[in-house]
Amino acid sequence: MRMRVDHHPVLGKQTDRKQVTIFFNGKPYDAYEGDTIASAMMAQGVYALRQHEVSGNARGVYCNIGHCYECRVKVEDRKVVRACLTTVYHGMEIDSLSGFSEGNE
Amino acid sequence: MKVWNLLIVGAGPAGLNAAIAAAGEGLKVKIIDEFNRIGGRLLGQLHQEPNGEWWNGIDVANRLHEKAITLGVKIESGVSVYDLEQSEFGWKVYTSEGMEKTEKLLLATGATEVPTPIPGWTIPGVMSIGAAQVMGNVHRVKPGNTCVIIGANVLSIAIANELRLCGVEVKEIVISQPNSSLTHSGTPEKVMESLLQLTHLAPSVLLRQAGRVAKYIHPSLAVKFYPKNGMNILDIPIKIKTAATEIIGDKKVKGVKTVNIRSNGEIIPNTERITEADFVCIAGGLAPLPELAALTSCEFKFVHELGGHIPLHSERMETNEPNLFVAGNITGVESAKVAMAQGTVAGLTIASEIKGNKKHSDSAIEEALLTVRKEREEALIQFQPNIARARELIYQQFELDWKAESPKRSIS
Amino acid sequence: MAGEKTIVCRCEEVTLETIVDTIEQYSCSSREVKLRTRAGMGYCGGRTCRNVIDRIVAATNGEPIKDELQLSYRSPIRPATFEVLGGGHENES
Known part of the structure; x- marks a missing residue:
């Protein structure tokens, strides 16, 4: 699945961005420079980014501007970040947070 | 460590325009924003004006961003604010990138979705x-x-x-x-x-x-x-x-x-x-996002027409807290054009306080206030009816509570 | 309608039914709802649901929303690592 808006009737085309590879739960995904983790994963049709720490229910991007913290993920097995605010880079390793293992908060 | 004349939280329409106005008066200004691009809510906006022209928020944001940089404004994205503290020189602002010192602080944090x-x-x-x-x-x-x-x-x-x-x-x-x-x-x-x-x-x-x-x-x-x-x-x-x-x-x-x-x-x-x-x-719908103001002893009002709880403020964008200012949707949910005009008012008010050139600044501020009113009247998107009236009441309340000689009283 | 299935506070998964029951039982404020149910107390600091909770409380109690913020904000208003709070730079972005 690829959900990019390369051509927009008003905003014009956006086709010249550099492609990078990111890893989500160990699997490689294509992304573009300038993407956030959230936009890169959504472009690939991946909606669920973490599990609720108690119920284990799947959660994904809700507000997309850093207010709700629903999209938080672990980067490089170290930092917990908001996927919607964090820009990707080539080789970035991202992992879902699952129930009762929230990493370094 | 450098002490800024003005630190602005939020690089949306209000924050950018405030920076442009203040830097234009010679102030040392820094803006921080937690999103990874500059422009705030402007970035998503795309609609046709009555004359058929497109309001392209990305273009508007880029123009304001460039203008601010030309005027020497320092802008950082991807920075979150955790806490504020009054100090002898103004404010200490604790961010994800360390502490910033500033004489004046402008909160232009916009609105959140309800x-x-x-x-x-x-x-x-x-x-x-x-x-x-x-x-x-x-x-x-x-x-x-x-x-x-x-x-x-x-x-x-x-x-x-x-x-x-x-x-x-x-x-x-x-x-x-x-x-x-x-x-x-x-x-x-x-x-x-x-x-x-x-x-x-x-x-x-x-x-x-x-x-x-x-x-x-x-x-x-x-x-x-x-x-x-x-x-x-x-x-x-x-x-x-x-x-x-x-x-x-x-x-x-x-x-x-x-x-x-x-x-x-x-x-x-x-x-x-x-x-x-x-x-x-x-x-x-939208509601003002006042959380940073809520960490101070700023007075609050709930105003349905303005989208929720707002810091009480004057028409010149002052709050009751010394050296703390607000502009844009934190003061009530309105269009980006109103937010931009409010930003100019805030930037000029702050410059006036620092520079003390009252005569020059008063006329500039009056002009900026006229622009706010004009943008409000002509707004394409009116989020609630009776916004202008609700605004007037807020300004009156501020004057009564914080400007009059008599002790604090309420008109509600 | 479907109060037991409607989550209001996403962080703590507190339902509309729990919140309304709490307000009715204790005829309480948003702040008390938060303390009793944890609604608005989660990771996002109540940013997502606080306006909704204020409305539910006002509607259930039949009172207008008050000027004072019933659900207070406390620093840090963003979840921060100890390093950030201590002045270091290893942080949530």
């Missing part, structure tokens, strides 16, 4: 309407090929059109489940009332079409004759007599369960159906 909770709204693929707007217009990613929007208001109709331009099929806009405790505009009649009050000022051909019906008839009649299957505006069915009752899906959203309802919100039996969609948007 959800209308519904069963299933935590399923991945359900997002706020603003989230979808940013995904499409800013990141140039379609959250899916098909969508259902829950919540019929000016903002959701405008963004539905933006999603359409991104190539998304908006299957329908329905209203949220009628429950007075979760939403201010529950019944079809209430929804129609708010749409009618607003559409004659609303953006683009799209909303004007809806408004045409409106001018001549009373909301209750408009609802009565409103087609059960909705009214199509640019191929988007707006169904104000259909209410969402549940979003279905598990690890990924599958669709929305709806029922038909009467004008008073009563459910019509045996009308339940499911509309499938790749993603679902919740559009519950």
Whole structure:
């Protein structure tokens, strides 16, 4: 699945961005420079980014501007970040947070 | 460590314009914002003005950004603020990149979306309407090929059109489940009332079409004759007599369960159906985001017309807290143009306090205030009726509480 | 309608039914609802649901929303690592 808006009737085309590879739960995904983790994963049709720490229910991007913290993920097995605010880079390793293992908060 | 003349939190329309005004008067200014791009809510905006020209928020943001940089403003994105503290020189601001010192602090943190909770709204693929707007217009990613929007208001109709331009099929806009405790505009009649009050000022051909019906008839009649299957505006069915009752899906959203309802919100039996969609948007409106002001001893007011709780402030954007200023949607939900004009007022007010050239600055501030009023009158999107009146009352209250000689009293 | 299935506070998964029951039982404020149910107390600091909780409380109690913020904000208003709070730079972005 690829959900990019390369051509927009008003905003014009956006086709010249550099492609990078990111890893989500160990699997490689294509992304573009300038993407956030959230936009890169959504472009690939991946909606669920973490599990609720108690119920284990799947959660994904809700507000997309850093207010709700629903999209938080672990980067490089170290930092917990908001996927919607964090820009990707080539080789970035991202992992879902699952129930009762929230990493370094 | 450097002490800034002015630190601004929020690089949206208000923050950028405040920086431009203040730096133009010679102040050393820094802006920080937690998003990874500069422009705030401007970035998602894309609508047609009455003259047919497009309001392209990204272009506007880029212009303001460049102008600010030319004037020597330091701008950092991806920086979050954790805490504020008064100090002898002004403020200490604790951020994810360390502490900043500043004489004056301007909070231009904008607004946040108010959800209308519904069963299933935590399923991945359900997002706020603003989230979808940013995904499409800013990141140039379609959250899916098909969508259902829950919540019929000016903002959701405008963004539905933006999603359409991104190539998304908006299957329908329905209203949220009628429950007075979760939403201010529950019944079809209430929804129609708010749409009618607003559409004659609303953006683009799209909303004007809806408004045409409106001018001549009373909301209750408009609802009565409103087609059960909705009214199509640019191929988007707006169904104000259909209410969402549940979003279905598990690890990924599958669709929305709806029922038909009467004008008073009563459910019509045996009308339940499911509309499938790749993603679902919740559009519950906006509320000012005052959290940083709430860490200080700033006085607050709840003003329905302005979208919720706001820091009490003067027309010149001062708060009761020394050296603390506010501008933009933190002072009440309005259009980006109003926010920009308010930013200029704040920047000039702050420059005047620091430079002390009262005569020069007073006339500039008066002019800036006129622009605010003009933008308010001409606003295409009026989020609530009676905004101007509500603003006047806030300014009067501020004068009474904090400017008059007599002790603090209340006019409420 | 469907109060037991409607989550209001996403962080703590507190339902509309729990919140309304709590308000009715204790005829309480948003702040008391938060302390009794944890609604608005989660990771996002109540940013997502606070306006909704204020509305539910006002509607259930039949009172207008008050000027004072019923659900207070406390620093840090963003979840921060100890390093950030201590002045270091290893942080949530």
